[in-house]
Every structure is written in C-alpha cells, then in structure tokens.
Amino acid sequence: MGKELIRLTNLTMEFDGETVLDGINLYINDHEFLTLLGPSGCGKTTTLRIIGGFLTPTAGEVRFDGQIINDLPPYRRKINTVFQRYALFPHLDVYDNIAFGLRIAKLDEVEIDRRVQEMLDIVSLRGFESRKVTQLSGGQQQRVAIARALVNRPKVLLLDEPLGALDLRLRKDMQNELKRIQQALGITFIYVTHDQEEALSMSDTIVVMDKGRIQQIGRPEDIYNEPKNAFVADFIGESNILDGVMLEDYKVEFFGRKFQCLDKGFSPREPVDVVIRPEDIDFVPPAEAHLTGTVTAITFKGMQYDIIVDFKGFKWLIQTTDHQPIGKRVGIRLNPEDIHVMKKSEYSGLFGDYSSYSAEYDEIGEEDGDEA
Amino acid sequence: MKHSRLLLPYTVWMTVFTLIPLGVVVFYAFTDSLTGAFTLANLSHLETYLPIFLRSIFLSLASSVICLLVGYPVAYTIAQTKPSRQRLLSMLLMLPMCMSFLLRTLAWVAMLEDTGILNRFISALGLKPLPLIRSNGAVILGMVYNYLPYMITPLYTVLMKIDRRLVEAAQDLGCNSRQVFTRVILPLSVPGIVSGVTMVFVPAVSTFYISQKLGSPGTTMIGDVIESQFKTAYNPNLGAALSLVMMVMIFLCIGFMNRFSDQQEEVMTP
Numbered sequence: 001m002g003k004e005l006i007r008l009t010n011l012t013m014e015f016d017g018e019t020v021l022d023g024i025n026l027y028i029n030d031h032e033f034l035t036l037l038g039p040s041g042c043g044k045t046t047t048l049r050i051i052g053g054f055l056t057p058t059a060g061e062v063r064f065d066g067q068i069i070n071d072l073p074p075y076r077r078k079i080n081t082v083f084q085r086y087a088l089f090p091h092l093d094v095y096d097n098i099a100f101g102l103r104i105a106k107l108d109e110v111e112i113d114r115r116v117q118e119m120l121d122i123v124s125l126r127g128f129e130s131r132k133v134t135q136l137s138g139g140q141q142q143r144v145a146i147a148r149a150l151v152n153r154p155k156v157l158l159l160d161e162p163l164g165a166l167d168l169r170l171r172k173d174m175q176n177e178l179k180r181i182q183q184a185l186g187i188t189f190i191y192v193t194h195d196q197e198e199a200l201s202m203s204d205t206i207v208v209m210d211k212g213r214i215q216q217i218g219r220p221e222d223i224y225n226e227p228k229n230a231f232v233a234d235f236i237g238e239s240n241i242l243d244g245v246m247l248e249d250y251k252v253e254f255f256g257r258k259f260q261c262l263d264k265g266f267s268p269r270e271p272v273d274v275v276i277r278p279e280d281i282d283f284v285p286p287a288e289a290h291l292t293g294t295v296t297a298i299t300f301k302g303m304q305y306d307i308i309v310d311f312k313g314f315k316w317l318i319q320t321t322d323h324q325p326i327g328k329r330v331g332i333r334l335n336p337e338d339i340h341v342m343k344k345s346e347y348s349g350l351f352g353d354y355s356s357y358s359a360e361y362d363e364i365g366e367e368d369g370d371e372a
Numbered sequence: 373m374k375h376s377r378l379l380l381p382y383t384v385w386m387t388v389f390t391l392i393p394l395g396v397v398v399f400y401a402f403t404d405s406l407t408g409a410f411t412l413a414n415l416s417h418l419e420t421y422l423p424i425f426l427r428s429i430f431l432s433l434a435s436s437v438i439c440l441l442v443g444y445p446v447a448y449t450i451a452q453t454k455p456s457r458q459r460l461l462s463m464l465l466m467l468p469m470c471m472s473f474l475l476r477t478l479a480w481v482a483m484l485e486d487t488g489i490l491n492r493f494i495s496a497l498g499l500k501p502l503p504l505i506r507s508n509g510a511v512i513l514g515m516v517y518n519y520l521p522y523m524i525t526p527l528y529t530v531l532m533k534i535d536r537r538l539v540e541a542a543q544d545l546g547c548n549s550r551q552v553f554t555r556v557i558l559p560l561s562v563p564g565i566v567s568g569v570t571m572v573f574v575p576a577v578s579t580f581y582i583s584q585k586l587g588s589p590g591t592t593m594i595g596d597v598i599e600s601q602f603k604t605a606y607n608p609n610l611g612a613a614l615s616l617v618m619m620v621m622i623f624l625c626i627g628f629m630n631r632f633s634d635q636q637e638e639v640m641t642p
Contacts, residue, residue, distance in 0.1 A: 052544065053543075054540055054543075073543065073548075074540070074543040074544050075543050075544070075545075075546045075547055075548055079544075080544055080545065081540075081541070081544045083537050083540070083541055083544075084537075085537075087535060087537035087538050087540065087541040088541075089538060089541070089542075089556060090538075090560070091556075091559045091560055100542075100545050100555075101545035101546050104545060104546040104547055104551060104555070105546055148545070149544075149545075152545065152546070
C-alpha cells in the first residue's frame with residue numbers, strides 16, 4: 001500500500017440544519033481498497049460525494065495529495081465515479097460512453113481507440129461497442145460504468161453501491177472482478193456499500209459508519225474479530241451481545257459465571273458488553289457445559305443451521321452444522337478466544353438479542369434506497 | 373377483442389369529424405366549382421400561390437426558431453427549480469392560454485398600431501412614430517407570443533426528466549458546465565425540441581387570424597388565402613385544393629423533423 005493520498009479532517013455536513021456527517025476523520029492511502037460500510041442514512045454516500053466534489057462540506061477539510069480541494073469542482077479532480085445504477089448516457093452507445101471522458105480531455109482518436117479497446121478487454125465487453133446502453137443487462141451496464149470511469153486513469157475510483165442492482169450470483173462474480181481490476185491497475189478504490197459480506201471480502205480497510213460518525217476503522221479481520229461497540233458487532237455478521245462485568249484483566253463475568261477471556265485494560269468491575277459470535281459456539285453434553293439451555297427454533301440456512309437457544313430467558317443465536325431438535329436441552333462451552341469484550345457505548349442494549357427472533361433477522365440493510 | 377371495443381368512441385369520432393371531412397376536402401379539391409366534374413384545374417393554380425406558400429413556411433419557421441431560442445432557456449430554468457416552484461412557474465406559463473386567442477392578438481394590435489400604445493409613447497418622447505404593425509416582424513411577433521407555451525411545455529417535460537446523475541456523471545468525466553450542456557443536456561432534449569418546433573410550426577403555418585390582424589396584404593399567408601376562398605371568393609374547390617396541399621406539406625415537415633429525434637423517444641404530434 002502506498003503513501004497517504006486523501007485525508008478528511010473534521011468533516012461535517014448539514015442539510016437543512018440536520019447533521020448528516022459529524023466530524024469525520026479519515027485518511028486513505030494510495031492503492032488502497034477502502035470501504036465505507038453502514039446502513040442507509042449513515043453518511044457513507046455523503047462522504048463519497050464530498051470526495052467526488054458533488055457536495056461541499058459544511059465544515060472541515062478534504063485534502064488530496066496534501067492540497068485542500070474543498071471547493072474544487074468535480075471535473076478538475078483526478079477522481080472518477082461509478083454511480084449507483086450507473087448513470088450511463090442513454091444517447092450514446094457503449095463505445096462512446098467509454099470514450100466520453102477521453103473526448104472531453106481532447107485526446108486524439110487513435111489514442112482514444114487504443115484505450116477504449118483496452119478497457120473493453122478488461123471488462124470483457126469486446127464486441128459490444130456499438131450496442132445501445134439501454135439494451136444491455138444490468139451486469140453489462142455495470143461493466144460499461146466501470147470502464148467509462150477507469151479509462152480516464154484516475155488516481156481514485158469512487159464506487160457508490162455499484163453492485164446493489166445485481167442479483168446475488170452476478171454480484172459475487174463482479175466482486176472478484178472488481179478486486180482483480182483494482183489490483184491489476186493499482187488504483188485507489190473507495191467503495192460504498194451496506195453489504196457487510198461484500199465489504200469483508202473485498203476491502204483492505206473497512207470504515208464502519210452510523211449516524212454520520214465513524215464507528216470503527218480497521219482491516220476486515222479486525223472489524224470482525226474485535227468490534228469496538230455493539231453496533232459494529234451487530235452490523236458485521238451476527239452477534240450475541242450480553243451485559244457483563246470485567247472483574248480484572250482476562251476475567252469477565254456474565255450470566256453469574258466467571259469466564260476466561262483475552263481482553264484487558266478495563267477498570268476493575270467495569271460494566272461491559274460481551275460479544276459471542278454464533279459460529280464460535282460448540283455444543284457439548286450438558287454435563288461438561290458452562291451453560292445449558294433449550295432449543296426454541298431451528299432454521300436450515302444451507303451451509304449451517306441457525307439455532308435459537310434459550311438460556312434463562314435470554315435467547316442466543318448459534319450457528320452449527322449439527323441438527324438439534326426443538327425442545328432439546330443443550331449445553332455449550334465458551335473458550336477464551338470465543339469471548340470478545342467491548343466497552344459500553346450508546347449502542348449497548350440495542351443489539352445482539354435474539355429474543356424477538358424471526359427468520360428475516362438477517363435482512364437488515366437489504367433496502368438499497370438512494371440516500372443523501 | 374376488448375381493446376378494440378374501447379377504441380369504438382374514438383373510431384366513431386375520427387370517422388365523423390376527420391375522415392369524412394377529409395374525404396369532402398379531397399372531393400372538392402378534384403372537382404370543378406360549376407359543373408362538379410372531375411378536374412385537376414384547382415391544383416394547377418398552385419403555381420400562383422407558391423410565393424404565399426413559401427412566405428408561410430418562412431414566417432412559421434422563423435417563429436419556431438425564435439420560440440426555441442426564447443423558450444429553451446425558460447424551460448431549462450424551470451426544470452432546474454424546486455418541484456414546488458416548478459408547478460407554480462409552469463402554471464404561470466399556461467396562464468395566457470386561458471385568455472382567448474383572438475383577444476391576445478387584438479391586444480397586440482392595440483399595442484403596435486400607428487396610433488397604438490407604443491407609438492403614443494414614442495411620440496410623447498418627441499420621436500417619429502414607427503411603422504410597427506403590418507409587417508413580417510409583427511406577424512412573427514404575434515405567432516411567437518401566441519405559440520411560445522407550445523414550445524416551452526414539451527421542452528420543460530423532456531428537460532425535467534433528464535436524470536440529475538447524468539449531469540454529475542458528465543462533470544465527473546471532466547465536463548465544465550458548458551460541456552455538460554452541449555454533450556449531455558442538449559442531445560437528450562432533442563425529442564423536446566422536435567415536439568416543440570412541430571407544435572409551433574404546424575399551427576403557425578396554417579394561421580390566418582394573426583396575419584390578417586398584424587400583417588398587411590404583403591404578408592398574406594396561405595391560411596388567409598384558404599379562408600378567403602371559402603368566405604369571400606366563393607371558390608371552395610380551390611380552397612380545398614390549397615388545404616390539401618398544405619396538409620401534405622405539414623405531414624412532410626413532421627416526418628422530416630421526426631427523423632431528428634431518436635428512435636425510442638416518442639414525439640408528440642398535434
């Protein structure tokens with residue numbers, strides 16, 4: 001990864017007195033694949049539009065290569081964008097859409113042709129040059145949008161939920177494709193999505209946002225394994241989140257039991273949130289168990305079963321490949337590495353309880369509305 | 373089956389009020405005014421009226437172009453404003469249409485007359501009155517004034533529908549505001565331009581009232597000639613022949629203009 005390319009300092013954005021971004025601080029390195037991840041209305045698209053130059057922040061600085069670019073219009077930034085639902089020019093064919101930026105830059109037609117052909121190869125659209133963009137499938141339009149942006153050889157490519165309109169299968173293919181293109185061309189990607197799985201599988205760095213604030217910045221593994229608060233733990237994958245008390249370093253108490261853990265650095269007897277990932281929990285015979293509970297629901301998910309187990313009235317989600325019948329008494333063991341302790345936050349108590357479990361619980365963030 | 377039944381009222385309407393009259397016009401155009409026998413004589417007079425045809429086309433084209441030049445910026449500005457403001461502005465635009473066409477034209481007569489409002493004002497300043505009325509300019513002015521809303525409305529409709537994100541995409545790809553307009557907005561508004569020009573040109577080319585009130589014998593348009601054949605010269609056969617030719621001409625013009633607008637975009641024809 002290269003040197004620092006973009007830096008956002010105390011970025012604040014208000015629309016009609018409503019704060020949409022609240023003090024964003026972030027730097028982005030050259031060649032990095034950075035994802036802004038969060039639910040609708042978290043401010044991720046606003047952040048992207050400020051970087052692209054379509055919005056001027058109410059306060060704060062945007063620096064590009066050290067220069068403040070707050071007021072630089074989009075057409076003078078070395079940044080290109082792949083828009084949500086592509087925004088291809090309907091009056092132009094595939095070739096002319098891709099060549100658009102190069103023609104504006106007044107390159108000679110031989111060079112334009114060379115670069116458009118090269119792009120057509122990269123996005124596998126050779127032979128589609130003279131198609132009207134309205135006659136293309138969603139996936140093909142997507143590729144044209146990427147080619148149209150990349151052909152200008154920007155320093156940074158902004159992608160605003162680019163795969164949102166595609167079906168699951170195509171989405172997976174395009175994820176790989178995008179990652180491949182990013183690595184092959186060595187361009188910085190800033191990617192906006194509400195899809196945590198997409199973010200985890202593609203990014204070098206993930207920025208989790210909510211309510212106009214950054215909740216956590218980190219590598220995908222760190223975000224998943226060491227979430228900073230209940231919001232992040234819940235948004236990135238499934239989590240059982242419990243109230244606990246940190247007794248001393250490496251020792252946490254919840255459900256009236258003491259557990260070994262790997263966390264330290266809390267005050268004595270500090271109240272904390274304890275995260276246990278559903279896939280880290282193993283069933284054991286009740287005799288060897290730390291906790292015992294009753295299976296209240298089971299859903300087949302393909303790769304695993306989602307099982308809801310009632311522990312003293314608090315319901316946990318457990319993901320396992322073993323079928324467990326409803327009503328069965330089951331026991332679980334928690335190893336120190338299965339337990340993750342977080343400081344209390346404004347999100348404590350809001351997430352991680354499966355008591356109102358329904359089969360739709362995993363569809364948060366499926367809406368893909370335009371957001372400010 | 374069901375659909376064809378739904379079309380019945382329209383079919384009856386079209387037959388009674390369009391197809392049959394059209395047949396009558398064709399019949400008259402090809403018959404002699406005295407004997408009622410088949411003849412091409414009516415059409416052979418056309419040569420006499422060629423200069424008037426050409427003048428009609430010239431005056432209506434000039435009006436269409438002026439309407440476009442005046443109307444485009446207006447439509448563009450309205451399309452840019454907030455939706456609530458847009459409704460108000462487009463309503464204001466249609467407001468003059470609530471007044472009688474005749475009244476609106478007569479108002480211009482009162483303004484432009486040799487002793488009209490403008491000339492009285494000019495005299496009051498101690499200057500020589502200007503020959504404002506009874507000129508090509510006055511006829512064009514009258515047509516522009518009367519038909520401008522027909523230009524703005526289709527332009528506004530098309531401009532309003534242009535996706536904001538296409539503008540952003542163009543900016544993103546390096547366009548300054550002038551290039552955004554020439555490369556994206558203008559090409560995408562061609563269907564609106566074609567409808568607007570058609571909707572101004574067609575009524576303008578066949579008008580007779582405006583040229584009678586604001587024009588002079590030197591600015592007679594083909595509509596005037598047709599009207600006089602029916603009302604004063606009592607030669608409906610010649611009038612029918614001229615109408616027929618004008619109709620064919622209008623269809624050719626519409627066909628020609630529709631070739632400019634892109635395939636899939638539908639063009640309104642009056």
